[in-house]
Amino acid sequence: MRVRIEDVAAAAGVSMKTVSRVLNNEPTVKEATRLRVQAVAKSLNYRPDPSARSLAGRRSYLVALLYDNPSANYLMEILTGVVEACEQYHYGMVVQPVAYTRADFVQTVESLVALSRLDGLILTPPLTDSIALLDRLDELRIPYACVSPKVREGGIGVTLDEQEAAREMISLLASMGHTRIAHIRGHAAHGASEWRHEGYCNGLRQAGIDYDPSLVVQGEFSFDSGMQAAHALLDLDDPPTAIFAANDDMAAGVMSVAHGRGLDIPGDLSVCGFDDTPVSRQIFPTLTTVHQPARDMGRQATVELLKAIQDPASGQMTHMPYALQIRHSTGPAHRQRT
Amino acid sequence: MRVRIEDVAAAAGVSMKTVSRVLNNEPTVKEATRLRVQAVAKSLNYRPDPSARSLAGRRSYLVALLYDNPSANYLMEILTGVVEACEQYHYGMVVQPVAYTRADFVQTVESLVALSRLDGLILTPPLTDSIALLDRLDELRIPYACVSPKVREGGIGVTLDEQEAAREMISLLASMGHTRIAHIRGHAAHGASEWRHEGYCNGLRQAGIDYDPSLVVQGEFSFDSGMQAAHALLDLDDPPTAIFAANDDMAAGVMSVAHGRGLDIPGDLSVCGFDDTPVSRQIFPTLTTVHQPARDMGRQATVELLKAIQDPASGQMTHMPYALQIRHSTGPAHRQRT
């Protein structure tokens, strides 16, 4: 039969409430009592019943990971980190896709939270950039952590200096002698697209290269949009010798087009991406890109969220490190186009 | 304030229990009453409290998706299907990675089920092939659905005729004139590796090609293992003109090696994979592979599971269709190796 709190209380010679206090880390318990109860609970292999706990406590011990159509690899990494943190803190996790383009999406999230009594949310891009959503959550006092949000002072979650990473990438290309460096922007709804574009601009400026609008085309983070952009760029009268795509999928699209046109990479064209997804190692040549520690980011965001759930005054915005992955798709700009 | 069952009962002029009956689709309610209660519940926007329901009902209205280190894309597709089915049936889903290589993994699953009172499990490969787990779940009468299990009569879930798909792939290669067709096997723990290999054998037999053991090498479904296998095969005195890898990641590894060696695909070497993951469209040339409807499979498996939870006598093993995706990595065996 299932071990109940009552059994633990009896075995430890205290009341149910005291056991409950120990379980919930409430401070007002004598240390000796706490230790004894913990020992008994462990020896009986007691685990509180989640339903009973949440019914009585008016909370679910559940957080939800919300996402809208992200890359599978990225999301899986984030998810793995979230799961790790949840396990450690004895919290449960549910995953929920939400279509942020739908008019009623804020309401959808609201009722999701209400119906399941969710204790907190982990938001991933581009949900992190919906002011309407964030405002409403603040209003409702629903704790949430953002992964890579566009600026928002005082929020909790994790960020990465994507702008600086992009700048560094451009500096790398410039140092190889490239002066015609193109950029394929990411989906307009993502804050990341802004940052990466700004980093591109900063990199050019720092290298003393003028910004040429014809070298910047809009993509939407998909492989196909990368291909389209590549065609547009390579059809230019004075085409670029290097292309910085705002993510790996688009960079893969560029490389595919380049191969199709018989261009050598990196001899004729250098290509680089962002995210360090598995495809960056699986294409030929391997792709120079920016690594972000998505799994750690998921874990850290969740840890901060859980802290904020316990104490709304806590919860930080943590800064995570990025790392350039220099592989074989980038090189000196030396070959002459025929 | 939250609407409770009591409020619905009062508004409909019936007892709480009658409302409960309507909600749970119990048959013993007069049609007129049922309709009235449903109307009132909807107008009040009533949604039962999951915690209270599960505490009183001794069940969680939760299913868990269990996995062990699968490809991110595959899992995300399955997960999406599971979420769809859960939404439709008003069930919740939790995801749980479990390391099936650990000695205590069956116990881990057991306590997971017990502690969260999970109503059912969705198993993905290779968990579907752990006899120990399946036996224990049967013993405990815990409903579960398998996605692509190795044979098990009477089980519930979804399957795909992977053997036949592999055979068809080999037939395709043979019809293009290939006679030296190699196979890179998948991870030994996966039933899929067996099937695909058997399909390979059948395909050769049907084409009247002798099975050459030196053309079959062991991989483990990873990109790197595909590269290693490719090196081994291409170093042979009489190398293959076509390689059938047991999944796309390994096929991508093969293509990378081929490019590195200056081989033309498909001129010098035809390559094909299995699974139709995004990478198959993102590499150059695009990869010929086998598509499996992973999302539908996840949904269907969940639907069957949910049926089985309601009525243990129901729940089927559904057969799903596959489809060959013929792209640009395969072609006639015509070029002469230099």
Add this chain to the structure above:
DNA sequence: CTGTTAGCGCTTTCAT
């Protein structure tokens, strides 16, 4: 076919 009475296992008051 419908209602009444007890809980499910825990946390909250409010005492002490």
Add this chain to the structure above:
DNA sequence: ATGAAAGCGCTAACAG
């Protein structure tokens, strides 16, 4: 610092 009693919102068992 600890305990007793009263629910949380729902379903189970038994009546009628």
